[in-house]
Amino acid sequence: AQTVTQSQPEMSVQEAETVTLSCTYDTSESDYYLFWYKQPPSRQMILVIRQEAYKQQNATENRFSVNFQKAAKSFSLKISDSQLGDAAMYFCAFSNTGTASKLTFGTGTRLQVTL
Amino acid sequence: SAVISQKPSRDICQRGTSLTIQCQVDSQVTMMFWYRQQPGQSLTLIATANQGSEATYESGFVIDKFPISRPNLTFSTLTVSNMSPEDSSIYLCSVARTDFTDTQYFGPGTRLTVL
Numbered sequence: 306a307q308t309v310t311q312s313q314p315e316m317s318v319q320e321a322e323t324v325t326l327s328c329t330y331d332t333s334e335s336d337y338y339l340f341w342y343k344q345p346p347s348r349q350m351i352l353v354i355r356q357e358a359y360k361q362q363n364a365t366e367n368r369f370s371v372n373f374q375k376a377a378k379s380f381s382l383k384i385s386d387s388q389l390g391d392a393a394m395y396f397c398a399f400s401n402t403g404t405a406s407k408l409t410f411g412t413g414t415r416l417q418v419t420l
Numbered sequence: 421s422a423v424i425s426q427k428p429s430r431d432i433c434q435r436g437t438s439l440t441i442q443c444q445v446d447s448q449v450t451m452m453f454w455y456r457q458q459p460g461q462s463l464t465l466i467a468t469a470n471q472g473s474e475a476t477y478e479s480g481f482v483i484d485k486f487p488i489s490r491p492n493l494t495f496s497t498l499t500v501s502n503m504s505p506e507d508s509s510i511y512l513c514s515v516a517r518t519d520f521t522d523t524q525y526f527g528p529g530t531r532l533t534v535l
Contacts, residue, residue: 338522348510350463350526357522396462400524406451406516408524410462 311411328397443513
């Protein structure tokens with residue numbers, strides 16, 4: 306079974322600064338997908354970024370980028386130019402390829418953004 | 421991404437009663453899922469809602485407790501039966517589109533409190 310580990314329960318960053326959230330996972334599969342989701346207090350789960358394991362190039366979405374290290378099974382999220390609206394719980398998630406698309410989530414990292 | 425709605429957004433129920441949560445999406449989707457998020461916890465998959473057939477439940481979840489229906493490609497319901505305070509959670513539905521089955525998009529969630 307796959308597992309996803311987020312070792313940072315809480316992180317804090319100053320506005321306009323950069324922060325990196327860590328995620329490691331364990332799988333015996335060679336092809337899979339990794340995701341970062343954001344959950345603000347409104348509780349809506351919002352997709353932040355997605356990475357296909359077969360792609361060596363790290364995914365980027367505006368201020369959000371990942372550092373995907375397949376051999377190390379590491380998938381960290383970098384948030385640049387942090388904004389107050391980035392404050393939320395961030396969940397790392399894994400899914401196998403195929404039609405099931407079941408998501409396995411990490412325990413989450415609460416990000417605080419300070420002035 | 422799809423537009424997903426859930427009803428109700430929140431409810432307070434008495435133990436021993438049942439609550440049905442609805443999930444509606446604005447376009448046809450291949451996969452629909454139901455997750456539970458207990459207070460301060462991550463998301464756990466309850467089941468995959470299959471159109472026209474019985475749902476596929478994850479370990480620890482049974483049909484008698486969480487009956488699920490999916491009569492068509494845009495609608496599903498989850499019933500939480502014979503509720504106890506331990507069922508107090510956020511329940512979220514998610515969907516994966518026909519043309520992009522590896523990425524799930526989430527509804528806004530239903531916050532359930534059982535007294």
